[in-house]
Amino acid sequence: MAQINFGLEDLQAFVAVADKSSFRAAAEVLCISQPALSRRIDKLESALGARLFDRTTRQVSLTNLGRPFLEQARNTLDGLENAVLRLSDNAQQRRGLITVACVPSVAHHWLPDVLQRFAAQYPSVRLRVIDESANTALASVLSGEADFGLNFVGAQEPDIDFEAVAPETYVLVLPRSHRWAKRRSVRWAELADEKMVAVSRQSGNRLLLDNALAHLAQRPVAFYEANHVTGAIGLVEAGLGVAALPSLALSSSHPTLKGVALVEPEVQRMLGLIKRKDRPLQPLAATLYGMLQTPTRGKP
Template sequence: MKRIKFDLAELQAFVATAEKASFRMAAESLCLSAPALSRRVERLEEALGAKLLERTTRHVQLTAIGQEFLTEARAALAGLEIAVQRVTDQALPHRGSVTVACIPSVANHLLPLALRSFAIEFPEVQVHVIDENASHVLEAVVRGQADFGVSFTGSQEPGLQFEVLTRERYVLAMLRSHSWAGRSEVAWTELAGERLVSVSHQSSNRLLLDQVMAGLSDQPMAWYECNHVTGALALVEAGLGMAAIPQLALPESHPKVCGIPLAEPQLWRTLGLIQKRGRMLSPSAASLKKQLLAVHGIS
């Protein structure tokens, strides 16, 4: 590996200048003089043996090499920040921060229960929640942006460990005034001809739903599509149709919408805690993970 001949301050100077497109504004953000900032960028360019910035009297512009290096420089600084924060959290177990990535239904209905107990044990620890779809949750864990995640994908990833948290069944969300609202189950074949709301292909739930739909002789039609289950639920509440959604996404106390289990076949998904193999959690992150397991009676 070629020896690195520049320091962190020079890397920060370059990133700030590239983002501000101005030496003056970048210097102000770093509490430096413009000449001092310029010298740091020049030293970095000399160390790399490449021109990163094109300078004119009016503005600063990235070269092609500079644009490519900016992406890597940002990632390096972000990774270093995460590493420093992790060490700080371990040195001061009752301070620092925890980042958990989870799908929206977990963030809305499961995580708050665990956070109540966590806040009592670690009142000085900040919690950052990345509430995104399953693919983004997986990416956040793999890239080290989150201490751990909660999702229904990741069990097949070789670099991750998947710890089962709970299983949930898919239900048909409908208005409580609907004629089917009092039923115990609804068969998938009965959905043909009904006005449905669906999640789009950007949602990982769509793959599970399409696998069931593929086995039906008469394919139901989705009149509305949303990227997230929460959006689909809002359209159901507005009376625009019914939607097949995970049970956890629909609270039992919802005033307007109820969920009837779907059958023939039943469709379930398994939620689990996902974590990079070999990653040691800080005491606070380990405690939050334990609280999530405790919500479902897992010790």
């Protein structure tokens, strides 16, 4: 077994520099001097026999070896912190850290209501939300970084339990001044002559729509593209086009945009709870998981 010649404070220093992309800013966060921080990084790199950062007078960036090590360092620190918190109050089972991974639309429009109710019952429990893309959320659960997740992908993963929670329908997001804003529905075929705003081809949303609409003789053409749903909404707000997006992404109180039902066909995605099959949830995480099994106010 390889001997470990660095300490916890060296890992913390490495993560802080990676987060801030700056030795000065990281030293301020850790409340140590910049030379002391540099010594910790030097010690870690020496122990690993690898350079973790590329450093210039203007910027600090991770090397090709540093990037994958950052993920492992985060998991180590989070796991240790979680273990200490749970161990220190194991008898009461009233404290700890729960990490939930989900897509941003769920984090913004649905999850807060459930977390608020959970926090009222367990005020000493800390909650961390990883609100990233569907693939990143899935990877967080698979790696163990998250206790469980809320996602639209994962059902096909052999190591994941996917429990369906609620369907979400795709709607046409358009300005309230648009000629279709007062309609109850719009057929997909009608979008052939519209300038469309779409999310990137790497997005789970885009893949789902492409598969669902593959049979249409005339498919909508994307004139503008954004990496994320929030970016697509911004382009629609700017008047550049209309977008087919999950209904949860559009707040019902949005002042300038409206969602109109898309039909023929109606396209849905299923929101589900995901967790590792081989990793039972800790009691507090299982409690929150149970609260999320039945959507209430704010459901998709």
